[in-house]
Amino acid sequence: MTIAEAQKLVDEWIKENGVRYFNEMTNLAILTEEVGELARVFARKYGEQSSKVSDEKYNEADEMADILWVLLCLANQTNIDLTEALKKNFEKKTARDKNRHINNPKLKK
Numbered sequence: 258m259t260i261a262e263a264q265k266l267v268d269e270w271i272k273e274n275g276v277r278y279f280n281e282m283t284n285l286a287i288l289t290e291e292v293g294e295l296a297r298v299f300a301r302k303y304g305e306q307s308s309k310v311s312d313e314k315y316n317e318a319d320e321m322a323d324i325l326w327v328l329l330c331l332a333n334q335t336n337i338d339l340t341e342a343l344k345k346n347f348e349k350k351t352a353r354d355k356n357r358h359i360n361n362p363k364l365k366k
Contacts, residue, residue: 261339263329264329264332264338264339267326278330279330284330285331288324288328291320291324291327292324294323295317295320295321295324297312297315298312298316298317298320299317
């Protein structure tokens with residue numbers, strides 16, 4: 258599935274099942290909440306925090322998909338073509354960081 262196809266599928270799902278998009282501020286708050294849920298999984302699975310029984314319902318793949326879903330909603334609401342935005346972001350990072358990471362001695366360990 259392409260990013261454009263994902264944006265279209267989310268839009269269709271919202272129109273068929275979701276009544277309407279939550280407003281942009283609500284979706285931004287939801288995005289923040291979802292990122293926090295992913296952070297919880299990582300802190301317990303890869304970090305030093307111990308797990309609780311209530312953490313068993315969370316997994317990183319589902320949390321990442323939740324984040325992507327809300328991000329796609331926000332892009333749709335604000336008329337952002339994420340495919341184009343990502344292409345431009347690659348160009349920006351390449352121009353800015355082409356030699357930065359290769360020459361970073363901290364990354365050569």
